[in-house]
Amino acid sequence: MLKLAVNNEAAPAVSPQRRALLAQVHIARKSLAMEEDDYRAVIEQITGRKSAKDCTDRELSEVVAKFEELGFRPFGRPVKRRAMGTSKTVRKARAMWISLYQLGAIADGSDVALEAFGHRQLGVQRLQWANEREGFKLIEALKAIGTRHGWDQRLSSKLSAAEKVRTLKERLIGAQRTRLEAAGVAVPEALAGDCTGWPDKRLERAAAELGQLIHEHLKKD
Secondary structure (H helix, E strand, O other): OOOOOOOOOOOOOOOHHHHHHHHHHHHHHHHOOOOHHHHHHHHHHHHOOOOHHHOOHHHHHHHHHHHHHOOOOOOOOOOOOOOOOOOHHHHHHHHHHHHHHHHOOOOOOOHHHHHHHHHHHHOOOOHHHOOHHHHHHHHHHHHHHHHHOOOOOOOOOOOOHHHHHHHHHHHHHHHHHHHHHHOOOOOOHHHOOOOOOOOHHHHHHHHHHHHHHHHHHHHHO
């Protein structure tokens, strides 16, 4: 009779230090809103490996250090505020970044996280140093994130600048409601209904409140 050999050896225990490092790597990826390909590219660049679970503890520490360079804030460390500049592109990028956070498309709506995203997209250390071509590339990348999460970025060239901004605000609220409804989260009556004609301040308050509901739901998942 053929006997099957059974390996009863237990899997090696993972040390608390390694668990903490792996947690930091994955939290950093979420905080920096990194796409899968970008995330794995950083790991491979630093360690030569394809996955964080295959890295040594020392390599994981090096990966975390790299994410810190890109703007990640490890547990308990204070945020270092840096001026990003006040150019038209920077202002637009900041407004879009905050809206993407309210939509739940990114995990961190801070300026630090935006700077890190800009660094990955453009290769510049500071957004205020980006030229016009790089600024266009950044805005298009932010638009692409919004589109992937249901925030339609297509606008008629016949609209004025103010009309374009208002249209995007109304669409953002629509995308937020859709996301909440898909998750089974009830939208408060005050934030429901046709938002066409709402004053700009009301649109902004509604987007902020809906964003808070979205992130409260995400924390429960």
